[in-house]
Amino acid sequence: MQIRITCVLAVMLLSSVSFGQINNHSPYSRYAFGELFGTENAYYFGAGGLNIPTVNYNQVNIGNPASYSYLLRYKPIFNVGVKGEILEMNTVSDQQVTNQLALSNFTMGLPIGKKGGAAFGIRPYSTVGYSMIEPASDPHTGVFTYNFNGSGGINRVFIGAARKLFDKPYIAKTDTNKLKHETSLSIGVNAYYLFGSYSNTRGVDFADFTFLDTRSEVTTQVSDFMFDGGLYYHYRFKDKKRFTNRSATKKDSTIKAKYKYQVRALDFGLVGSLASNMKAKRDEFVYTYRSTELAEFLEDTIKYSINEDGMLTLPMSFGAGASLTYGSFRFGMQLRMQDWSTYSEVFEGTVIKDLLNPSFDGTFGVEYQSASDVTNQANSTLSLGIYKMGLRYRQTPLQINNTILTEIGMSFGVSLPMRFSGSGSMINFGVEFGERGTTNDNLIQERFITARLGFSIMPGRFDNWFWKRKYN
Numbered sequence: 004m005q006i007r008i009t010c011v012l013a014v015m016l017l018s019s020v021s022f023g024q025i026n027n028h029s030p031y032s033r034y035a036f037g038e039l040f041g042t043e044n045a046y047y048f049g050a051g052g053l054n055i056p057t058v059n060y061n062q063v064n065i066g067n068p069a070s071y072s073y074l075l076r077y078k079p080i081f082n083v084g085v086k087g088e089i090l091e092m093n094t095v096s097d098q099q100v101t102n103q104l105a106l107s108n109f110t111m112g113l114p115i116g117k118k119g120g121a122a123f124g125i126r127p128y129s130t131v132g133y134s135m136i137e138p139a140s141d142p143h144t145g146v147f148t149y150n151f152n153g154s155g156g157i158n159r160v161f162i163g164a165a166r167k168l169f170d171k172p173y174i175a176k177t178d179t180n181k182l183k184h185e186t187s188l189s190i191g192v193n194a195y196y197l198f199g200s201y202s203n204t205r206g207v208d209f210a211d212f213t214f215l216d217t218r219s220e221v222t223t224q225v226s227d228f229m230f231d232g233g234l235y236y237h238y239r240f241k242d243k244k245r246f247t248n249r250s251a252t253k254k255d256s257t258i259k260a261k262y263k264y265q266v267r268a269l270d271f272g273l274v275g276s277l278a279s280n281m282k283a284k285r286d287e288f289v290y291t292y293r294s295t296e297l298a299e300f301l302e303d304t305i306k307y308s309i310n311e312d313g314m315l316t317l318p319m320s321f322g323a324g325a326s327l328t329y330g331s332f333r334f335g336m337q338l339r340m341q342d343w344s345t346y347s348e349v350f351e352g353t354v355i356k357d358l359l360n361p362s363f364d365g366t367f368g369v370e371y372q373s374a375s376d377v378t379n380q381a382n383s384t385l386s387l388g389i390y391k392m393g394l395r396y397r398q399t400p401l402q403i404n405n406t407i408l409t410e411i412g413m414s415f416g417v418s419l420p421m422r423f424s425g426s427g428s429m430i431n432f433g434v435e436f437g438e439r440g441t442t443n444d445n446l447i448q449e450r451f452i453t454a455r456l457g458f459s460i461m462p463g464r465f466d467n468w469f470w471k472r473k474y475n
Contacts, residue, residue: 029133031440033131045107045416053326054337056326065163069189071164107457134151134152135152136149150207168189171184190232212293215302230279320341322339333370360401374387390416393414406444432455
C-alpha cells in the first residue's frame with residue numbers, strides 16, 4: 004500500500020514537468036539534431052554510466068534491455084530522476100557560466116513470470132540549446148556579426164521486454180546441498196517512439212544600416228519509431244570461503260574458525276541498434292530585413308516552405324562491456340561506438356550533411372558495498388550503501404577547424420536504501436566533473452559539473468504485486 008501512495012504522489016508532483024523543457028546550453032548542440040542524452044539513470048551515472056554489463060533488481064536499465072528479465076518477481080520498480088548542470092564555457096578571451104535543472108527520466112519496470120520482464124517510460128533523446136555571436140569584418144561591408152541560436156529537442160517514449168533463454172539457479176550451502184555455479188543468458192529489445200522538434204536560426208547583422216541583414220530560421224519535427232536490443236550473460240562461481248579471524252588456521256585446532264563466503268561473478272553485455280530512417284518534416288524561412296535600434300522591418304522573402312517531407316538517417320550503434328564481482332567490489336568497463344559519418348538529412352530531394360566522424364565512448368567503473376542485507380538491523384544505512392566511482396573518455400563525432408573534439412569525465416556516486424520502506428527502494432545520487440573541447444583553433448572549451456538525483460521505489464517485503472492468492 005505504501006508503494007502505491009508513493010507512486011501516486013510522485014506522478015502528481017511531476018505531471019506538470021515537461022521533458023520539452025530540458026534545454027542544452029552547449030554551442031556544440033547545433034550539429035545534427037543536438038546533443039544525445041545518455042541511457043543511464045542516477046544509479047549508473049555515479050559509476051561513469053556503466054550500464055551495459057551490470058544489472059540490478061531495483062533499477063530500470065534501458066542501456067541494456069536484457070536486464071529487464073532480472074527484475075525481482077512480484078516487485079515492480081519505479082524510477083524517477085532529475086538532472087542539474089553547471090556549465091562554464093571558455094574561449095581565449097571570454098567566459099560564460101550557465102546552469103539548468105530538469106526531469107531526466109520517468110520509467111517503470113515490471114517482472115513477468117519467472118524468466119521475463121518489461122519496462123516502459125519516457126526520457127529525453129537529444130537536446131538543442133545555444134546562443135552565439137561571432138563578430139567579423141569585410142573591406143566592402145564593414146563590421147558585421149554572425150548570430151547562431153537554437154532550442155528544442157527530441158523525446159522518446161519506450162517500451163521494452165526481455166526473457167532469460169536459460170537460467171541455472173545458484174544453490175547455497177546447506178546440510179543437503181553444496182555450493183553450485185549459477186549461469187544465465189538473457190535477451191531483450193526496446194521499441195522507441197521519438198517525437199519533438201528543434202529550431203536553428205542563423206543570421207548576419209551589419210553595423211551599417213545601408214546593408215540588408217539576412218536570417219534563416221529552420222524548424223525540424225521528428226516523429227517515428229526506432230529499436231535496439233541487448234544480450235546479457237551472467238556466471239557466478241562457487242563462493243570463496245574467507246576467514247574473518249586470521250588466527251584460525253588448520254594447525255591451530257583450538258581456535259574455532261570464523262568465515263563468510265565471498266560472491267564471485269562475471270557478467271558480459273552486448274547492445275546494438277541498426278541504422279534507422281526517421282520520418283521528419285521541416286519548415287524553412289529565409290529572408291532579408293532592415294534593422295534599427297527599435298525594430299526590424301522585413302524587406303524580402305528568399306525562401307518560405309512549410310511541412311517539407313524528409314528523413315533523418317541515424318547511424319547504427321554497438322556497445323559491449325564486462326564486469327567482475329569479487330566480494331564487496333564490482334569492477335566493470337564498456338565501450339560504445341557509432342558511425343556518425345553516415346548521418347544525413349534529406350528534405351524534398353536535397354541532402355544535408357554535417358561533417359561528422361565515428362564516435363566512441365569508453366567507461367571504467369567500480370562499486371563497493373560492505374553489507375547487503377537490508378532486513379538485518381545490525382547493518383547501518385551507510386554500510387548498506389553502494390559507493391561508486393567512474394572514469395570515461397569520449398571522442399565526439401564533431402571535427403571543427405580540423406580539431407576532433409574529445410570529452411573526459413570523472414564521476415562519484417552513492418545509493419542508500421530507504422530502510423523505512425522495508426524494500427529495495429533506494430535514493431541514488433551521482434556527480435560528474437568533466438571537460439569538453441579546447442580553446443585552441445578558435446574553439447570553445449566547456450567545463451561542467453553534472454549531478455543526478457534519482458529515486459528507485461518498489462513494494463515492501465510482504466507487498467507482492469500481480470500475485471494470485473490461493474485464498475481470499
